[in-house]
């Protein structure tokens with residue numbers, strides 16, 4: 001599907017939900033895509049991208065930043081503590097803040113580096129054992145802890161279980177965000193971004209619907 005088609009589907013979903021045009025940011029998830037595929041999307045003028053691995057982002061994006069102005073790079077995957085500095089130097093936003101140790105490392109490095117990317121707290125809405133994210137019942141306390149560390153928490157992120165109705169998870173994430181006074185909602189992927197927009201998504205993370213199947 002073309003980038004243009006995704007933009008028009010987002011616009012329709014915004015309108016259907018009575019939301020302002022342009023209120024949803026499209027993060028084009030470029031993980032595991034060939035450089036020329038990503039470059040083609042950059043050449044169409046798109047600037048906001050998501051990567052789930054710091055290593056891969058580090059190999060790809062410094063070069064693209066030299067060629068294209070205004071790139072807005074989001075790290076959306078699990079973040080190991082020893083990759084935090086590199087992630088903070090590379091990215092404009094991190095969507096996977098999911099544990100106290102990571103929050104503490106981010107806070108310490110933010111002091112040292114003098115800046116911090118926008119942060120999203122990942123919530124494991126499905127309470128899945130294998131999935132990253134803070135449990136829903138621990139989210140309020142964890143958000144408070146991040147704020148006490150002066151971290152720039154802009155919103156929440158979730159990845160619903162594959163075999164469940166995603167709308168339930170999007171609604172739960174929106175509820176947790178609202179009661180914590182957070183505006184950002186990073187939710188919705190290729191298969192369900194319109195549902196996410198109906199439930200308040202401010203950032204949708206769309207990969208395969210834009211780029212096609214991942215290359216490796």
Ligand SMILES: *Cc1c(COP(=O)(O)O)cnc(C)c1O
Nearest residue numbers: 029052076189190205206207208
């Ligand atoms: C890969 C990935 C996406 C994009 O998934 P698609 O189904 O290809 O749109 C979104 N969010 C995260 C965290 C991902 O890892």
